[in-house]
Amino acid sequence: QVQLVESGGGLVQAGGSLRLSCAASGTVFSIDNMGWYRQAPGKQRELVAVISGSGNTNYKGSVKGRFTISRDNAKNTVYLQMNSLKPEDTAVYYCKADKVVITITPVRSYVDIWGQGTLVTVSS
Numbered sequence: 001q002v003q004l005v006e007s008g009g010g011l012v013q014a015g016g017s018l019r020l021s022c023a024a025s026g027t028v029f030s031i032d033n034m035g036w037y038r039q040a041p042g043k044q045r046e047l048v049a050v051i052s053g054s055g056n057t058n059y060k061g062s063v064k065g066r067f068t069i070s071r072d073n074a075k076n077t078v079y080l081q082m083n084s085l086k087p088e089d090t091a092v093y094y095c096k097a098d099k100v101v102i103t104i105t106p107v108r109s110y111v112d113i114w115g116q117g118t119l120v121t122v123s124s
Contacts, residue, residue, distance in 0.1 A: 001026055022034070022079075028101070031076060032053055035098075038091035047060060051070065051071050099112065
């Protein structure tokens with residue numbers, strides 16, 4: 001069974017930095033897009049950043065220039081480097097992997113998978 005295991009959350013002061021990691025465990029042949037989402041208390045989950053298999057990226061407007069998403073395809077891992085953190089960045093951060101190919105014979109099958117979430121708290 002394929003799972004996404006996240007790490008790197010924690011408490012940081014405003015202006016500080018954190019790096020989140022998310023690794024897919026189990027048998028994985030390929031992954032399409034990988035992304036980071038966040039959900040603050042009382043708010044809906046929102047997309048923070050996404051990266052394609054070829055490395056194309058897209059960011060939520062409020063994190064552009066502060067956050068950087070990257071991935072290591074050999075390790076099936078996605079990262080989120082967060083700099084200049086603000087109190088409004090406080091949320092549970094979830095990683096997501098789209099179209100994770102888990103079998104190729106006799107049929108090609110894939111699933112979308114979410115991580116368990118990691119809490120990021122930015123104090124003012």
